[in-house]
Amino acid sequence: DIQMTQSPSSLSASVGDRVTITCRASQSISTYLNWYRQKPGRAPNLLIYAASSLQSGVPSRFSGGGSGTDFTLTISSLQPEDFATYYCQQSYSNIPTFGQGTKVEIK
Amino acid sequence: EVQLVESGGGLVQPGGSLRLSCAASGFTFSSYSMSWVRQAPGKGLEWVSYISGSGSTIHYADSVKGRITISRDNAKNSLYLQMNSLRAEDTAVYYCARGHSYGYENWGQGTLVAVSS
Numbered sequence: 145d146i147q148m149t150q151s152p153s154s155l156s157a158s159v160g161d162r163v164t165i166t167c168r169a170s171q172s173i174s175t176y177l178n179w180y181r182q183k184p185g186r187a188p189n190l191l192i193y194a195a196s197s198l199q200s201g202v203p204s205r206f207s208g209g210g211s212g213t214d215f216t217l218t219i220s221s222l223q224p225e226d227f228a229t230y231y232c233q234q235s236y237s238n239i240p241t242f243g244q245g246t247k248v249e250i251k
Numbered sequence: 252e253v254q255l256v257e258s259g260g261g262l263v264q265p266g267g268s269l270r271l272s273c274a275a276s277g278f279t280f281s282s283y284s285m286s287w288v289r290q291a292p293g294k295g296l297e298w299v300s301y302i303s304g305s306g307s308t309i310h311y312a313d314s315v316k317g318r319i320t321i322s323r324d325n326a327k328n329s330l331y332l333q334m335n336s337l338r339a340e341d342t343a344v345y346y347c348a349r350g351h352s353y354g355y356e357n358w359g360q361g362t363l364v365a366v367s368s
Contacts, residue, residue, distance in 0.1 A: 145313075178354035180296075187346055187358035188296065194353055231296055235352050238310045240286075242296040 146170050146234050150243035156251040161222045165246045167215045167232035176236035179208055179217045182245075183228045191230075192217060222248070253277040253357045255347050260362030267337050267366070273330040273347030273359055281305070281325035284351045287332050289343035290361075297343075300332065301351065315341075337366045 147170035157163050167177065175195035180188035190199045192208035195215055205220045219226055227250050232243040259271040273285070287299040300321040301310040309321055320333040330347050344363050348355035 176352065180354075182296075187361055188355070189358075190350075190354045190356050192354075193356075197353075199354070199356065233296070233298075233354070235354065238301070239312065240298040240301075242298065245295045 145239050146173060146237055146241050148232055148234055148241050148243040150230075150232055150246050152246060153244065154247040154249060156249050157222050158251045159222055159224060163219045163222055163226075163248060165217045165230055165232075165248075167210075167217070167243050169213045169215075169234055169236075172212045173234045173236035175211050176234055177208075177210065177215045178233045178235060179206075180231045180233065181226070181228050182231065183225075188231060253349065255349065255357055255359035257345065257347055257359040257362040260345065260364045262365045262367065263337055264368050265338060265366055268333070268335045269337065269364060271332040271334065271345055271347075271362060271364070273332075275328045275330065275347075275349070278349070280323075280328040283349050285323065285330045286348045286351065286355065287321065287330075288346045288348050288355070288358075289341075289364075290346070291340075291343040294343075299345070302330070334364070337364075339366050342366045 149168045177195045179192040182188040191206050196208045207218050230246045254276045256274045284303045286301045302321045318336045322331045344361040346361045347359045349357040
């Protein structure tokens with residue numbers, strides 16, 4: 145199975161900060177990489193698909209990049225509702241896998 | 252509006268069985284592949300199973316292979332997960348999700364499965 149590794153596992157930031165989360169795949173996955181935000185007690189919400197495409201209805205402060213094995217999720221200006229856990233997920237193989245998550249907390 | 256509503260979760264003893272359902276509305280169900288994704292308490296997301304729109308292609312995670320069966324009834328706009336030989340490590344919130352190659356764009360609210368004696 146393809147292993148997905150996110151870094152950092154957690155971070156502290158303030159409203160208005162620029163935040164970047166990275167995700168590394170154990171083998172090349174082209175751009176079959178998706179990002180989700182999950183608020184406590186809620187289902188995940190798709191933010192970015194195909195590495196850099198913004199899902200409909202998602203604010204433009206979210207952006208994604210990368211290809212092959214290395215990917216990033218950037219939040220240009222952190223908002224109160226962005227304090228949550230973020231997951232990357234590869235959809236390259238028949239066995240999709242998620243990263244372990246990055247928890248974004250209030251500084 | 253796309254809606255996915257899971258049901259069927261509950262408390263079950265180790266070795267027991269449970270059948271989860273996911274009722275879909277707001278889209279042409281048969282045109283979309285569907286998946287089950289689970290999340291153990293306080294843990295991350297784990298993909299469990301996939302089924303194509305026609306039901307002809309199915310995949311399972313190694314952790315559940317042989318114990319879980321995914322199915323769908325396109326006439327009833329419903330997705331199912333038959334879970335047998337349940338173990339403590341199967342305890343999780345189970346989500347049904349729409350989508351595949353370009354991410355899971357819609358999720359249900361989840362149903363909790365607790366395996367304990």
